[in-house]
Amino acid sequence: MLDRIEINRLEATPIEGVAEQLGMRVERHKALCPWHDDSRPSLTFDTRKNRYRCYVCGEHGGVIDLVMHRRGCGFREAVEWLGGSPLPNLPLQGKREGFANGTREHRTPYCVGEPKKGSYKVYPPDIEWLSTLVRPRVLNDEARRFLFEERKLDARVVAWCGLSSIAWPCPCWRYGKVFYDAPSLMIPYYDMEGRLVSVQSRYLGKEDKPRFKFPRGSNCHIYGLQILRYVKPGEDLWITEGCSDCWALLSAGKKAIAIPSATLLKDADIAPLRNLNLHMAPDQDKPGERLFLELRKCLPQLVRHQLPSGFKDVGAYYAKVRSKMLEVRS
Numbered sequence: 001m002l003d004r005i006e007i008n009r010l011e012a013t014p015i016e017g018v019a020e021q022l023g024m025r026v027e028r029h030k031a032l033c034p035w036h037d038d039s040r041p042s043l044t045f046d047t048r049k050n051r052y053r054c055y056v057c058g059e060h061g062g063v064i065d066l067v068m069h070r071r072g073c074g075f076r077e078a079v080e081w082l083g084g085s086p087l088p089n090l091p092l093q094g095k096r097e098g099f100a101n102g103t104r105e106h107r108t109p110y111c112v113g114e115p116k117k118g119s120y121k122v123y124p125p126d127i128e129w130l131s132t133l134v135r136p137r138v139l140n141d142e143a144r145r146f147l148f149e150e151r152k153l154d155a156r157v158v159a160w161c162g163l164s165s166i167a168w169p170c171p172c173w174r175y176g177k178v179f180y181d182a183p184s185l186m187i188p189y190y191d192m193e194g195r196l197v198s199v200q201s202r203y204l205g206k207e208d209k210p211r212f213k214f215p216r217g218s219n220c221h222i223y224g225l226q227i228l229r230y231v232k233p234g235e236d237l238w239i240t241e242g243c244s245d246c247w248a249l250l251s252a253g254k255k256a257i258a259i260p261s262a263t264l265l266k267d268a269d270i271a272p273l274r275n276l277n278l279h280m281a282p283d284q285d286k287p288g289e290r291l292f293l294e295l296r297k298c299l300p301q302l303v304r305h306q307l308p309s310g311f312k313d314v315g316a317y318y319a320k321v322r323s324k325m326l327e328v329r330s
């Protein structure tokens with residue numbers, strides 16, 4: 001359990017570094033205040049006391065308060081977030097050192113979400129930064145509602161997939177502009193070796209915003225590749241169209257990946273799937289049918305399964321079956 005000493009240790013994490021990890025831009029010990037509609041930085045960091053205070057709205061606190069507010073989470077999650085690793089990526093180290101001291105030269109000259117006009121070079125996603133967004137498995141209320149109440153997913157699957165959430169919009173590049181909307185589920189994409197390759201957001205709010213967002217330069221066409229390490233030759237692997245259908249099948253004890261589109265697939269993507277027993281229950285709509293037919297062109301062993309009528313996709317079917325099971329049990 002947490003004791004006072006541990007909490008004091010976390011409260012001593014350099015507050016400006018924590019603020020930057022939370023997507024705030026800190027310059028000359030100041031940042032835009034997230035508590036009021038701030039246009040000119042009025043939140044001030046006292047690095048000696050390791051606390052913040054806004055001289056406009058009066059909000060003040062320490063490291064854990066800041067994490068709780070920015071991530072929209074409770075005390076326990078904030079502590080987990082801070083303790084999730086010894087914060088090895090604090091931006092106040094190495095060649096970016098000048099940034100926190102107020103010099104501007106070190107500002108990253110491009111942002112993946114919004115590239116500079118006239119620049120056509122696409123940079124790979126900022127994995128170091130993205131990993132700080134998904135490192136702590138913080139699930140806020142919206143995420144819990146979506147995953148557990150609506151989709152009835154298994155908590156072990158959610159943890160295994162490394163799902164996380166954000167309560168505040170944040171950039172996809174450390175010093176970039178805001179890119180991910182909030183509240184959003186944060187969905188890490190891994191390669192076959194389990195290395196993070198990108199993070200997709202799934203918007204959970206009520207406003208009219210794009211539902212899914214992927215940082216530019218992301219080069220991943222298959223979701224859930226990390227499971228291939230556990231699929232033995234001759235074993236079944238299911239293919240779904242979207243992530244949440246994939247989580248539904250994983251929750252049902254199947255091994256599954258998601259391939260949202262066949263048009264982007266390259267030979268290298270398909271190669272590891274060639275010798276597996278593949279199954280798919282296409283979404284009950286035209287795009288679902290089209291995806292199945294296109295995938296079968298490159299993966300001829302793909303077996304088609306039919307969803308019972310009235311269910312749009314695997315996820316909806318799973319949620320229904322699961323809630324029936326829960327009804328019987330209670």
Ligand SMILES: [Zn+2]
Nearest residue numbers: 033036054057
């Ligand atoms: Zn304020």
